[in-house]
Amino acid sequence: MTLIIGIKCKDGVVMGSDGAATLGTMGQNTIVQPIRKLETISNSIILGVSGPIGIAQIFKGVIEKLWEDQKFHNKESYEAMEFLSNSLWEHVKPEFQKASIAKDVIGNIASISAICSILIAIPISKKPCLIQFNQQCSPEEATDNLPFVSIGSGQKIADPFLAFLRRIFWPNKLPTLAEGVLTVLWTLEHAIITNPGGVSEPKQIVTIEKENSNKYKVHELQDTELKEHIEAIHNIEKYLSDFPSKLKGDINIGEKIPSF
Numbered sequence: 412m413t414l415i416i417g418i419k420c421k422d423g424v425v426m427g428s429d430g431a432a433t434l435g436t437m438g439q440n441t442i443v444q445p446i447r448k449l450e451t452i453s454n455s456i457i458l459g460v461s462g463p464i465g466i467a468q469i470f471k472g473v474i475e476k477l478w479e480d481q482k483f484h485n486k487e488s489y490e491a492m493e494f495l496s497n498s499l500w501e502h503v504k505p506e507f508q509k510a511s512i513a514k515d516v517i518g519n520i521a522s523i524s525a526i527c528s529i530l531i532a533i534p535i536s537k538k539p540c541l542i543q544f545n546q547q548c549s550p551e552e553a554t555d556n557l558p559f560v561s562i563g564s565g566q567k568i569a570d571p572f573l574a575f576l577r578r579i580f581w582p583n584k585l586p587t588l589a590e591g592v593l594t595v596l597w598t599l600e601h602a603i604i605t606n607p608g609g610v611s612e613p614k615q616i617v618t619i620e621k622e623n624s625n626k627y628k629v630h631e632l633q634d635t636e637l638k639e640h641i642e643a644i645h646n647i648e649k650y651l652s653d654f655p656s657k658l659k660g661d662i663n664i665g666e667k668i669p670s671f
Contacts, residue, residue, distance in 0.1 A: 412609040414565030414602050415448060415459035416573070417530050417541045418591040419558040421584070423620035423627065424532040424539045425591035426457045427599050429565065429610035432464065449617050451629045453478050455534060457617050461563035462527025469502050470529060488535045492542055492550040499529065500548040528562040532619050534627045539619045558585055559594075565610040568602045588620055592632065593640045600644065 415428040432446035450458045450467075452475045460467035477483065477498060483491050506525035513521035529544040541553035543560050553560050559577065561569040576594050580586070586594065599614045616637065622628040 413461040413563030414610040417560045419541045419553040420588045420591040423588045427595035427616045430613040431611040457532040459530045488540045491535045496548045496550045565602045
């Protein structure tokens with residue numbers, strides 16, 4: 412099971428993931444192992460894949476080669492999206508074809524080895540873009556109006572919580588990079604607590620931020636850097652848990668509110 416989150420910020424992009432890799436065979440899970448799910452490519456790109464580890468390894472190699480060959484140079488984001496979609500599909504399509512053949516022998520579990528989704532943060536035209544690709548590699552870019560994305564089995568937990576945090580903290584604007592880190596970290600924490608045995612520790616947070624006027628750099632946050640954000644989350648949750656005692660008036664939060 413997997414949860415990978417990305418947020419477009421006013422000064423960069425934040426991506427985060429849980430750290431549980433589920434091993435198995437023929438549709439049966441065997442063990443869960445800790446893993447780093449976000450890959451850094453050429454100190455410029457962040458890649459997260461929900462699906463078979465083998466496909467993720469292929470995607471990393473493909474994107475790394477395209478970046479080294481400057482295939483995204485002088486492209487607009489929509490052009491890069493189309494180019495990446497076609498490049499990735501070249502490797503996903505054969506997996507679907509093989510799964511279609513194997514389905515006659517082993518049933519629908521054959522498709523498990525082919526289904527994946529991708530989230531990538533990449534600088535295009537001197538700005539960081541956050542792009543997701545679904546199971547058939549169709550792309551969608553995060554925008555100012557819809558700046559957050561989550562993929563993986565934990566998405567059903569993450570999306571409502573992300574929408575809640577956005578409504579509370581940055582409803583009409585893009586968040587700062589610090590606000591994005593807080594949001595991603597809090598959402599991962601919420602999903603891990605809510606879905607025990609599914610998404611789990613260790614959490615991983617990586618950012619793309621401007622290094623100078625022409626270049627962005629990738630930075631993975633260490634535990635010491637996350638400490639302040641974790642303390643902020645605990646303080647907010649503590650304030651909320653103490654809120655009933657702070658209410659004034661005749662109606663307590665636990666009492667039935669009269670109808671009028």
